[in-house]
Amino acid sequence: MGDANIKDIVREKYASAATRATTGGSSCCGASASCGGPDPISSNLYDAAQAGQIPEEALLASLGCGNPAALAKLNAGETVLDLGSGGGIDVLLSARRVGPTGKAYGLDMTDEMLALANENKRKSGLENVEFLKGEIEKIPLPDSSVDVVISNCVINLSSDKAAVLREAFRVLKPGGRFAVSDVVTRGEMPPEIRKNVLLWVGCIAGALEESEYRGSLATAGFSNIDIEPTRVYKVEDAREFLCGQGLDVDAIAPQIDGKFFSAFVRGVKPSIPNPAAASSAVTEDAMPPHYNVLFLCTGNSARSIMAESILNGKRNPSFTAFSAGSMPSGSVRAEALHQLQVANLPTAPARSKSWNEFASPDAPKMDFVFTVCDQAAREPCPYWPGQPITAHWGVPDPASVTGTPAEIECAYRDAFLTLNRRIGLFLSLPLAGLDSLTVKSEVDRIGHE
Numbered sequence: 001m002g003d004a005n006i007k008d009i010v011r012e013k014y015a016s017a018a019t020r021a022t023t024g025g026s027s028c029c030g031a032s033a034s035c036g037g038p039d040p041i042s043s044n045l046y047d048a049a050q051a052g053q054i055p056e057e058a059l060l061a062s063l064g065c066g067n068p069a070a071l072a073k074l075n076a077g078e079t080v081l082d083l084g085s086g087g088g089i090d091v092l093l094s095a096r097r098v099g100p101t102g103k104a105y106g107l108d109m110t111d112e113m114l115a116l117a118n119e120n121k122r123k124s125g126l127e128n129v130e131f132l133k134g135e136i137e138k139i140p141l142p143d144s145s146v147d148v149v150i151s152n153c154v155i156n157l158s159s160d161k162a163a164v165l166r167e168a169f170r171v172l173k174p175g176g177r178f179a180v181s182d183v184v185t186r187g188e189m190p191p192e193i194r195k196n197v198l199l200w201v202g203c204i205a206g207a208l209e210e211s212e213y214r215g216s217l218a219t220a221g222f223s224n225i226d227i228e229p230t231r232v233y234k235v236e237d238a239r240e241f242l243c244g245q246g247l248d249v250d251a252i253a254p255q256i257d258g259k260f261f262s263a264f265v266r267g268v269k270p271s272i273p274n275p276a277a278a279s280s281a282v283t284e285d286a287m288p289p290h291y292n293v294l295f296l297c298t299g300n301s302a303r304s305i306m307a308e309s310i311l312n313g314k315r316n317p318s319f320t321a322f323s324a325g326s327m328p329s330g331s332v333r334a335e336a337l338h339q340l341q342v343a344n345l346p347t348a349p350a351r352s353k354s355w356n357e358f359a360s361p362d363a364p365k366m367d368f369v370f371t372v373c374d375q376a377a378r379e380p381c382p383y384w385p386g387q388p389i390t391a392h393w394g395v396p397d398p399a400s401v402t403g404t405p406a407e408i409e410c411a412y413r414d415a416f417l418t419l420n421r422r423i424g425l426f427l428s429l430p431l432a433g434l435d436s437l438t439v440k441s442e443v444d445r446i447g448h449e
């Protein structure tokens with residue numbers, strides 16, 4: 001489905017929701033909206049004190065999955081921008097928190113939602129509120145004009161999330177905060193299950209996996225990135241919908257429980273460093289803009305192969321991953337390739353190779369070398385001479401596990417998930433703004449995560 005198509009579907013869906021809210025019906029969020037019982041995603045997000053501050057119609061029109069106006073730190077006099085403001089609930093709550101010397105903007109592309117929000121503004125009597133028509137991928141505000149960007153269950157609807165994060169970063173003032181509620185997924189899962197659960201949630205363009213979210217925020221320039229689950233969904237929440245899709249819900253439950261959640265996602269736009277500090281950092285110790293990463297283990301048959309594919313599969317243009325072994329076994333384990341296939345990651349050109357290939361003068365120069373064998377299990381781990389930043393990210397060897405096929409698969413899965421989590425954390429480091437000593441201590445820390 002093309003970007004324009006997705007936007008049309010989203011606009012149509014929320015135009016109908018606004019019309020329903022205006023005519024007194026329940027707005028109901030997501031495809032989950034059986035509209036019978038309470039919606040597990042958007043019900044009970046606001047407490048009585050908050051509800052008392054805004055018109056009832058604004059509360060009834062709420063379609064979010066969190067409460068960013070309560071979770072974000074908002075100070076009197078600040079300017080707040082809500083991306084995808086819908087009926088305006090979080091804009092009105094933020095306007096109260098920043099007070100008359102502050103300002104709260106809401107941005108939405110759907111005319112019916114803007115009309116509903118302006119009506120709610122009128123009923124609230126608040127004057128420090130303005131609703132803007134526009135798209136969150138192209139925010140109609142100047143650079144560095146906002147203290148806090150909030151949003152409630154909207155970024156998952158965008159098919160160009162990188163543009164949304166870039167734009168949020170652009171309009172924030174240095175030191176400004178990104179503080180949004182959004183649907184996030186955890187770990188890899190079969191694409192069919194992922195697609196159906198996201199359909200249930202109503203994430204038309206697809207939610208980000210948490211390590212991807214961190215990576216995208218870091219790529220946009222944010223630091224102090226944090227993703228805190230606020231409501232974790234269980235298969236029971238979606239049973240009716242998933243059954244209706246013809247899925248065997250009990251069989252797929254383990255692949256769903258705990259893997260889809262609403263989260264409070266935070267980041268900070270770094271303050272501009274003073275020019276003297278910036279210039280000395282650039283000349284003496286700045287990290288380069290592109291990084292080659294080598295994953296090393298002994299055999300180069302499973303863990304380092306998976307790590308190489310996971311990092312390259314993130315398609316982050318700032319990183320290229322390689323893998324090698326100090327004593328290559330000469331073949332790649334089928335179980336490791338299976339994990340990559342399940343996660344839709346590249347399996348070619350997976351080849352067990354010697355680290356000597358990276359020692360020749362015309363080999364790519366490495367910026368990072370991570371050993372992924374298990375020192376704790378007294379496994380020999382190679383030592384990489386030279387200048388790259390090194391760290392030990394030991395992962396137990398799944399190839400040493402014996403037992404049933406399910407137990408062996410589980411060992412490979414664990415290794416895959418550990419590597420995926422660490423690589424996500426690595427991608428979220430604001431490398432360009434850190435000196436090499438700090439980077440070294442951060443990558444060492446990731447090896448213990």
Ligand SMILES: C[S@@+](CC[C@H](N)C(=O)[O-])C[C@H]1O[C@@H](n2cnc3c(N)ncnc32)[C@H](O)[C@@H]1O
Nearest residue numbers: 014062063064084085086108109110135136152
């Ligand atoms: C799930 S509702 C959330 C509304 C509101 N944040 C709340 O908590 O009630 C999504 C809203 O975002 C708007 N929206 C979705 N994608 C958008 C985009 N790309 N640009 C601007 N608005 C968008 C929709 O029109 C809709 O009002």
